[in-house]
Amino acid sequence: MDFAFDARTEELRARLLAFMDAYVLPAEEVAHEQRSRLADPWGTPPVVEELKAEARRQGLWNLFLPGKEYGAGLTNLQYAPLAEITGRSPQLAPTALNCAAPDTGNMEVLAQFGSEEQRERWLEPLLAGEIRSAFAMTEPEVASSDATNIRTRIERDGDDYVISGRKWYISGAMNPACAVFIVMGKTDPDGEDIRRQQSMVLVPRGTPGLEVRRAMRVYGYEDHGHGGHAEIVLDRVRVPVTNLVGEEGGGFAIAQARLGPGRIHHCMRLIGMAERAIELMCLRAVSRTAFGGPLARQGVVRNWIADARVTVEQLRLLVLKTAWLMDTVGNRGAHTEIQAIKIATPRAVVDIIDSAVQLYGAGGVGQDFPLAELWAAARTLRLADGPDEVHQRSLARRELKKYL
Structure with a gap:
């Protein structure tokens, strides 16, 4: 297993990182402010449409779809580090790139199981970001x-x-x-x-x-x-x-086909959320003073940061291995690993964000920093696409089967 990024991935990573820094992260506050003035609070702030137009112009569009007919033609292993980057701004970046759930899974369903008429009526405008x-x-x-x-x-x-x-x-x-x-x-x-x-x-x-x-x-x-x-x-x-x-009676199988890629996409983005939490922890630790010195001198703070870094590196390797298996032996062959990352990643990222919240004190639970919203999103992903316990039950059954 070679997890070194290939030339195309490196090139897309560089472009996406630049796009995040120049457009997405500065737009977070703008989107909040614009949303407060919308006639329909559930409408889309104008800055989001601007981000989508810029992403399309830069070729950062529909990166999640592996087939070149509809998407960028990336493998799971190529897409993983890109989805991680978008996880740093989960409210804006995936939508800007037309890579946001639940549209991603729905586009995959229509591409794989939809009729020609269904693809023309619904898939094409979804791919274009029009609906x-x-x-x-x-x-x-x-x-x-x-x-x-x-x-x-x-x-x-x-x-x-x-x-x-x-x-x-x-x-x-x-x-x-x-x-x-x-x-x-x-x-x-x-x-x-x-x-x-x-x-x-x-x-x-x-x-x-x-x-x-x-x-x-x-x-x-x-x-x-x-x-x-x-x-x-x-x-x-x-x-x-x-x-x-598809066909009558095929709903359960379609749901399983839809949820496999969805689970790894969530885990990819969760790693990006953890990376942003670590960055925010470090910034806070070196800029705030308590008990006569910067928080960075406190042993407990250093432990939080060190443990978070170790955890993220472990999770990333497991997610990359899962992506590689999905590319080489298919989703069914990667079933154990898909379940493993779905169990491990949300749980660990919740803990990392929680440490960051603790470091920020009152600021960590409020609206002036993104941590509370990141925590809520990460905690929800312990339920979405199957709760931890369902995956644990299935994974344990597969392990025990070897001995029964």
């Missing part, structure tokens, strides 16, 4: 960590499907630019194979019966940068059967 999308799977009434529990019904009625159910924490749904929902529900709730009961259908925004009911907060944050997280209700929503993604 946003949402993925509607999680439900409040059931333990959605087990997707076979889903209650939303998708019933065939002639040439239509009729959908009824309630979803929540549907990322991006509050954004008025969110034009389409990929909805997962059961087309065969009594089927013998519980993993063939589910299907996915495309529901355009504005379809009668689809109600975006309210924004769900995440540790008190409304997460405007990601378009919010909504509770939605589907009350006998009717769409044509041509809106089916």
Whole structure:
């Protein structure tokens, strides 16, 4: 395994780092200020559209898609250090590069499983950054960590499907630019194979019966940068059967195919969040004085910084190994490693950011520094795309199988 960056990765890293320093990081405060003056608080601040235009001009666009037909043609190993860089500003950078969840996973679904008509109607404008999308799977009434529990019904009625159910924490749904929902529900709730009961259908925004009911907060944050997280209700929503993604009964398999790349993308960005927390810790430690000297002289502060550096280096190597395996043996062959990084990375990054919060004191929990928002985002990723315990259960079962 050779994790040295190749020439193309190095070139893209240099361009992306320059883009972050010159455009993205200075735009963070501008975006907050502009959002406060928007007529629709869930709308997109003008500076975000400016960032998107500049990213496209510089060729920093759709980097996440491995196929050259739709994306930059990068491998997972090439994309990993680029996603890490965007993690330094998770509210702005991924969106600026059209590499933000949930659109990334939805574009992958449409590219891999969508019909020609679906790709033309939805994938092309998503690739162009003209619209946003949402993925509607999680439900409040059931333990959605087990997707076979889903209650939303998708019933065939002639040439239509009729959908009824309630979803929540549907990322991006509050954004008025969110034009389409990929909805997962059961087309065969009594089927013998519980993993063939589910299907996915495309529901355009504005379809009668689809109600975006309210924004769900995440540790008190409304997460405007990601378009919010909504509770939605589907009350006998009717769409044509041509809106089916893939085949009936294929929803569970499509969800698993979607979540594999999504999990590693989250871990890549989390490492960037940890790097920013370390940078902020160091800046604070050398600039603040307490008990007669800079905080950098305090042994506990040095321990926090040293431990954070060791942890990040360990996580990065594990993520790069996972990316390399995904490229060489496929997502199924990298299943153990994907689960390992999904368990280890959010948990460790939460601890690193928490140390930075401690170092900043009152400033660490407030809005004048990005740490509280970074902590909330990292902590949420211990739940998103499957909670720690689900991955631990599956990984342990695979390990024990060798001995049973």
